[in-house]
Amino acid sequence: MLAAERRDYLLERLQRDGTIVAKQIAAELGLADDSIRKDLRELAAEGLLQRVYGGALPVSPALADYATRQSIAPESKQRVARAAAALIREGSTVLIDGGSTALALAHVLPPSLRATTVTHSPTVAAALAQHPSVDVIMLGGRIFKHSVVASGAALVEAASRVRADQFFVGVTGVHDEAGLTTGDLDEAAVKRALADRAADVYVLASREKVGAASAFDVLSFDQIAGVITDAEPEHPVLQRLARRGVAIIPA
DSSP: OOOOHHHHHHHHHHHHHHHEEEEHHHHHHTTOHHHHHHHHHHHHTSSSSEEEETEEBBGGGGGSSHHHHSSSHHHHHHHHHHHHHHHHOTTOOEEESHHHHHHHHHHOOTTTTOOOEEESOOOHHHHHOOOOOOOEEEEOOOEEETTTTESSHHHHHHHTTTEEEEEEESSSSSEETEEEEESSSHHHHHHHHTEEEEEEEEEOOOGGBTTBBBBBEEEGGGGGEEEEEEEEOOOOHHHHHTTOOOOOOEE
């Protein structure tokens, strides 16, 4: 099998099975493990998959730039946003992450809701400013342009003075083995800093993120109150997470 044929085969298997185990593929093709690992490295360098220990997973489409992400699965994000909004209690203090699903959440909060929202996203803050009865606190710092959120030491310092009831966090990948992941190391650290300031952390996971993975860990599953998703309940990743005791909140 030529190298180009192997690449096509690997991508087809990843699309079909949602995962690649390097040793298994090598045995099936009668090749050395190193040959498959080399193919996976090259495909990962082209952004076509996410390498993990022993193989690969689908790369998350949520790694695209902010403007592009607005057009990815908008109906899915709306469903997740509405389910998240239903969890917000009257009079609570809520941390809201940046990103397109978080922005959808800001837009669907009930007009009658009285709460305090805290965010490091200028776009989310601007949307919340239109709400008639929600107070808005904007956390500042250097803008990370890819996600249009504040970041850096100033943001972490500001976050350390917040105590929230809930944090709705966005990730780019949800997988039972790869975990809760995102595509930038510093952004992952900011998400952890915000999570430390909330009593309950909920993951906003539109369906395209379930089964995908990115390079950097955000949180472990035992640090969250639940995953809010509109992915099918029969999705194997969700079933495995449920068996581990992770709360799956359908959207």
